[in-house]
Amino acid sequence: MSAQDARGPEEFERHWSGALPAMIPLLETLRIEVRSASWFAALGEPLSDGDRVDATDYSGAAEVQRVASWAEAEAFLKLTTTLDWWNREEALRKELLAQAEARYPERALWTALTELTTDAGDLVHGKAATAAARMGGAAPASIHVAAGAAAQAVYQLAVARAAGASASPFESKFRLFAAGRWPLGVAGSRLVLF
Amino acid sequence: MSDLVVKTVEELKAAPEEYREAVAKLVISHAVNELYGAQVFDEPAIAYAPTPYAKWLTCRVAMEEYGHHVRFKQLGVQMGIPEQRMVPGAGKKPLSIFEFPLKTWEEFVAIKLLADLAEILQVEDLLHCTFHPLRNLARATMPEERFHAQFGEDFSAELVKTPDGKARLQAAVNEYWPYLPKFFGGSKSRNNEIFRKWKIKQRTNDEMREDFVKRATEVAAKYGLTLPEVRLAA
Numbered sequence: 146m147s148a149q150d151a152r153g154p155e156e157f158e159r160h161w162s163g164a165l166p167a168m169i170p171l172l173e174t175l176r177i178e179v180r181s182a183s184w185f186a187a188l189g190e191p192l193s194d195g196d197r198v199d200a201t202d203y204s205g206a207a208e209v210q211r212v213a214s215w216a217e218a219e220a221f222l223k224l225t226t227t228l229d230w231w232n233r234e235e236a237l238r239k240e241l242l243a244q245a246e247a248r249y250p251e252r253a254l255w256t257a258l259t260e261l262t263t264d265a266g267d268l269v270h271g272k273a274a275t276a277a278a279r280m281g282g283a284a285p286a287s288i289h290v291a292a293g294a295a296a297q298a299v300y301q302l303a304v305a306r307a308a309g310a311s312a313s314p315f316e317s318k319f320r321l322f323a324a325g326r327w328p329l330g331v332a333g334s335r336l337v338l339f
Numbered sequence: 340m341s342d343l344v345v346k347t348v349e350e351l352k353a354a355p356e357e358y359r360e361a362v363a364k365l366v367i368s369h370a371v372n373e374l375y376g377a378q379v380f381d382e383p384a385i386a387y388a389p390t391p392y393a394k395w396l397t398c399r400v401a402m403e404e405y406g407h408h409v410r411f412k413q414l415g416v417q418m419g420i421p422e423q424r425m426v427p428g429a430g431k432k433p434l435s436i437f438e439f440p441l442k443t444w445e446e447f448v449a450i451k452l453l454a455d456l457a458e459i460l461q462v463e464d465l466l467h468c469t470f471h472p473l474r475n476l477a478r479a480t481m482p483e484e485r486f487h488a489q490f491g492e493d494f495s496a497e498l499v500k501t502p503d504g505k506a507r508l509q510a511a512v513n514e515y516w517p518y519l520p521k522f523f524g525g526s527k528s529r530n531n532e533i534f535r536k537w538k539i540k541q542r543t544n545d546e547m548r549e550d551f552v553k554r555a556t557e558v559a560a561k562y563g564l565t566l567p568e569v570r571l572a573a
Contacts, residue, residue, distance in 0.1 A: 224391075228390075259408075262402055270399075286490075286493065289399045296398065296399070330391050
């Protein structure tokens with residue numbers, strides 16, 4: 146997503162030209178991955194070896210801690226002391242977005258990311274609601290929180306791929322979501338996984 | 340008053356020019372303002388949110404606001420409106436509230452509490468619109484707008500638990516409230532007259548503004564907040 150655009154119609158047109166077709170293969174692949182992912186299907190389940198590998202790839206944390214309920218997840222997410230990992234990801238996202246903007250016209254990139262994230266947001270919202278109903282114990286707002294987290298993961302991955310960064314941590318973060326998990330954040334040397 | 344009902348975008352082509360122009364104005368206005376709101380308030384607010392829970396909730400709100408822009412723009416494209424008329428910077432003057440970039444979390448909570456209530460009223464007025472694609476879009480948007488206003492209420496309830504938090508929220512309300520009644524347009528708006536003539540919208544700007552002030556006063560009072568006196572007519 147980007148800052149406001151105050152260009153005139155001619156520059157607007159130039160900004161658009163040809164960029165969407167060039168991005169379509171990249172985004173189509175991601176759209177298919179989004180549709181086929183097992184969003185929130187394994188919340189609270191015992192961790193598999195694959196989960197641990199992706200968790201380590203994603204965060205570099207020495208330990209992986211599982212939480213088993215929505216109440217535990219909510220309690221962790223409401224801590225104010227665990228934002229370092231968020232700030233690191235945000236710094237990386239901004240860096241990758243700048244690289245992506247160097248490869249694609251800004252408006253076309255922004256439009257493509259917005260439309261992808263909007264579609265993904267609606268999909269993952271339904272999946273989060275299903276998981277919450279199945280497991281019980283979730284605050285209504287937590288469904289929106291889960292959907293925000295998952296749609297953000299899609300957006301981060303789209304930005305990384307648009308930047309040409311094939312080995313970013315956003316790949317392994319997305320794989321955790323695609324495997325039905327929800328990485329909640331990093332506290333000290335622990336990645337907390339729902 | 341007209342009995343015209345337009346059930347599809349295809350049928351719109353045969354509608355009177357005044358009707359088509361009126362519908363296009365509304366679609367453009369919603370597309371532009373939803374995008375402004377997302378860019379100026381919702382997306383920057385993610386950085387100010389105090390916990391991961393609040394950050395992801397704000398992410399979801401921002402994505403839904405961008406989504407509203409996308410949906411209005413898609414309807415506009417189907418109606419033949421050029422895309423560049425439905426994004427900021429293409430001649431449509433934004434609402435004055437968008438000229439004040441967000442500075443704190445409390446400002447965002449105040450905006451969700453009060454400005455999103457104004458948005459709810461605007462969308463409510465389209466729920467019986469005679470142009471059914473716009474009516475249906477309003478109906479799809481409404482649950483999300485209600486969630487955004489509830490977000491404002493939930494975080495207001497958190498903030499007012501401490502005297503300091505309540506003072507900061509009240510200061511934010513004092514700063515933003517004066518701009519909000521103007522959302523509803525002028526008392527003698529020619530556009531509003533045309534919207535009502537064709538039953539695209541239902542109420543006068545003054546009726547909506549009066550209702551908004553009443554509901555905003557009630558919701559602010561729930562959290563021990565007051566609204567500063569402002570001149571109501573735009």
